[in-house]
Amino acid sequence: MNKKIASQTTPTPEPTPAEPEPETPTTPDIPTPEPEKPAEESIAEPEIILTHSDNQFYFLKLAIEDKGIAKDAGFRWDRDRRKWWTSDVDSAEKVREYADEKALTALETMKTAKATALEASRATDADAEVPVPDGLSYLPYQRAGIVYAVDHRNCLLADEMGLGKTIQAIGLINAIPEIANVLVICPASLKLNWKREMEKWLTRSLTMGIINSEIPATDIVICNYDIVKKHAEKLKSKTWDLMICDESHYLKNPKAQRTQSVLGGKDVSPIPATRKIFLTGTPVLNRPIELHPLLRALNVEWAKNWRQYVRRYCDGSETRWGWDVSGASNTGELGEKLRSTLMIRREKSQVLAELPEKTHQLITLSPNGCAAQIKKEQAAWEAHEEATKKHKEKIAKLRKEEKTDTEAYREAVQAMRQAALASFAEISKLRHETAVKKIPHAVELVTNAVESEGSIVVFSHHTDVLDGIVDGVRKAGYTAEKIDGSVPVEKRQQIVDDFQAGKINVFVGSIKAAGVGITLTKSSHVIFAELDWTPATIAQAEDRCHRIGQKNNVLVQHIVFDGSIDAMIAKKLVEKEEIIESIMGE
Numbered sequence: 073m074n075k076k077i078a079s080q081t082t083p084t085p086e087p088t089p090a091e092p093e094p095e096t097p098t099t100p101d102i103p104t105p106e107p108e109k110p111a112e113e114s115i116a117e118p119e120i121i122l123t124h125s126d127n128q129f130y131f132l133k134l135a136i137e138d139k140g141i142a143k144d145a146g147f148r149w150d151r152d153r154r155k156w157w158t159s160d161v162d163s164a165e166k167v168r169e170y171a172d173e174k175a176l177t178a179l180e181t182m183k184t185a186k187a188t189a190l191e192a193s194r195a196t197d198a199d200a201e202v203p204v205p206d207g208l209s210y211l212p213y214q215r216a217g218i219v220y221a222v223d224h225r226n227c228l229l230a231d232e233m234g235l236g237k238t239i240q241a242i243g244l245i246n247a248i249p250e251i252a253n254v255l256v257i258c259p260a261s262l263k264l265n266w267k268r269e270m271e272k273w274l275t276r277s278l279t280m281g282i283i284n285s286e287i288p289a290t291d292i293v294i295c296n297y298d299i300v301k302k303h304a305e306k307l308k309s310k311t312w313d314l315m316i317c318d319e320s321h322y323l324k325n326p327k328a329q330r331t332q333s334v335l336g337g338k339d340v341s342p343i344p345a346t347r348k349i350f351l352t353g354t355p356v357l358n359r360p361i362e363l364h365p366l367l368r369a370l371n372v373e374w375a376k377n378w379r380q381y382v383r384r385y386c387d388g389s390e391t392r393w394g395w396d397v398s399g400a401s402n403t404g405e406l407g408e409k410l411r412s413t414l415m416i417r418r419e420k421s422q423v424l425a426e427l428p429e430k431t432h433q434l435i436t437l438s439p440n441g442c443a444a445q446i447k448k449e450q451a452a453w454e455a456h457e458e459a460t461k462k463h464k465e466k467i468a469k470l471r472k473e474e475k476t477d478t479e480a481y482r483e484a485v486q487a488m489r490q491a492a493l494a495s496f497a498e499i500s501k502l503r504h505e506t507a508v509k510k511i512p513h514a515v516e517l518v519t520n521a522v523e524s525e526g527s528i529v530v531f532s533h534h535t536d537v538l539d540g541i542v543d544g545v546r547k548a549g550y551t552a553e554k555i556d557g558s559v560p561v562e563k564r565q566q567i568v569d570d571f572q573a574g575k576i577n578v579f580v581g582s583i584k585a586a587g588v589g590i591t592l593t594k595s596s597h598v599i600f601a602e603l604d605w606t607p608a609t610i611a612q613a614e615d616r617c618h619r620i621g622q623k624n625n626v627l628v629q630h631i632v633f634d635g636s637i638d639a640m641i642a643k644k645l646v647e648k649e650e651i652i653e654s655i656m657g658e
Contacts, residue, residue: 119138120133120138120141120170121133121134121172122168122172123171123174123175124174124178125174127159128159129147129157129158129163129175130147130153130155130156130158131155131157142156145164145166145167146158146160146162146166146380147163148377148380158373158374159373160373161179161186163374164182186412189411189412190408190412193410193415193416193417194411194417195217195416195418196212196213196422196423197215198216198218198219198220202218202219203243204243204275205274205275208273210240210243211236211426213235213426214239215243216416217229217231217240217243217416218243218246221243222247225348226349226370226371227350227414228349228350228352228355228366228414228416229349229350229416230353230415230416230417231418232353232417233353233524233627234420234431235420235423237318238265238269238351239273241316241318241349242269242270242273244314244349245274245276245278246274246276250313251347252278252291252313253291253292253312254293254312254313254314255293255314255343256292256295256316256318257296257297257300258294258297258317258318258319259296259318259319259516259517259520260297260298261435261517261631262318262435263295263438264282264436264437264438265435265436266318267294268434268436279291279292280292280293280294281293281294282295283296283303284440287307295307297322300330300334300343301329301330301333304333308343308344310344311346312343312345314347314349315343315345315347315349316348316350317334317348319352320350320366321366321523323369324363324365326364335366335368335369342369350369350370355410359386359397359398360400360403360406361397361398364382374409374413382395382397384401385400385403385406386399386401387401424625428625430618430625431625431627431628432628432630433627433630434632434639434642435517435629435630435631436632436633436639439634439635439636445502445505445509446635446636449503449506449635449637450635453637503636503637504537506633506636506638507533508536508537508540509633510537510601510602510633511537511540511541511544511601512544514532514537514599515540515541515545517599517631518544518545519548521597521599522548525596526574527578528578528597528599529578529581529598529599530600530601531581531582531583531586531587531598531599531600531601531613532581532582533584534602535556535558535582537602538580541578541601542554542578542580545577550577551578552576552577552578552579553570553578554579554580554581554582555567555568555581555585555586556581556585557582557585564590568590571592571594572591572593572594574594579592581613583602583613584609586613591616591621592616592617593617593622595617596617596625596627597627597629598613598614598616598628599629600628600631600642601631603630603632603642614626614628630642
């Protein structure tokens, strides 16, 4: 603390009065003491001085016994300069009382910049032109997200699920011509989806490829988290212009191999990239410590010191068994720091007016591992189409004949029907086999969505597919219940009530048995693991969530293998919705 040296004065001694003469009647004179001369005040120089230069605040003067002031404010010790320093305006603000003129000026400038950054982190529109393919357009908040990412070399794009984080990341590539090579790392189930979205939204002539057994020699390389370690040496052999980590909360555990393969760790180098953008709707799944590996990788100054971070935001304490960092503290301050430095986040409620009532997405899976199965589907479908064509030609010919043989005509129609039934039976069998192979991918997508949103509705058709999804979700640590034809009617309502009350994370329903007559507005996210031939049946199932009581845009996702019959059905459904939206949205 500032201390002042107290002024001291030395009193002038009173003179000893002369003895009075004996028997003198008069009163002796009392000598008047000379007035005290005030001593010169000693003005002590402050013992603590905070100054600013080269974008850093540091203590110009700080006694050893006062170092706790710097540590408590979040300053770091520089051994070489032997100074306590920080570049964080919040830390500097805590010791404003010691600031000199330079530090005070810097504080005011940086506080203004912070206020601007906080506003930008919630921006729902931007006055800027961003390249976009003909016939497409960004929603206003997506344009704002792209502008934010352009202005931040390292960015955490944390919009809620369903707001188009993928589109915004691709928009960043469109907006910066200097980006010539890009690495996209995502869950395995989203690799093909990223490629499709790139093909749709890119305005630049960049080649792209997906890592399977080898790294493709393309401008854009797409890889899933599970195989990064296998290809780490080659991926780290150059510096990428941009690295995109989708569902980046997959990297929350610093001890996990996939985290270290991507972000680095003890004795493990990270994948080098000039720019990084991490996408996640849930940057903090359970506790603030899960966010720390991402912040370190994004080069956030105030998160570089692990101990300071956990003490401040994880209620961290050192115990006899090691550090306990499972808690949370100063969460409001943490959120503000994120927004003022690198995070942009918009929720559906903020941009609801810009969204359609329902958003349809096609999640296309690579057929790796089931390519033979997809070929069987395609062959069966082609055979069905060819047979139907021949039957129709025969029927048309009979119609044109002047003397129509009624019996022959009926036989031809009946033959076409029987052939159709037979081929559909074969196709349905194949579709069922394909659906079973989708179960692990569906579970991955569903559990990831639960982490973001808490409540998810899943529809499928076959009992073993429904059971497989329920089992997978439960093994991941979440609650799930199903409704299909085997569930008694009296039990169905209890399952619905429990889901609506938030007691069940995932509702898994048969498209037919659970697709009508119930309300599931607790969730605004519907995932179809299988599809029905009839679009109206799909729409009815979607509307279990999209009905009175729903306040959010409903995200509808269809999981399909590339080239499968379900992919064909889903593509038609999505195209239909896009046409309707383009007409009704004007």
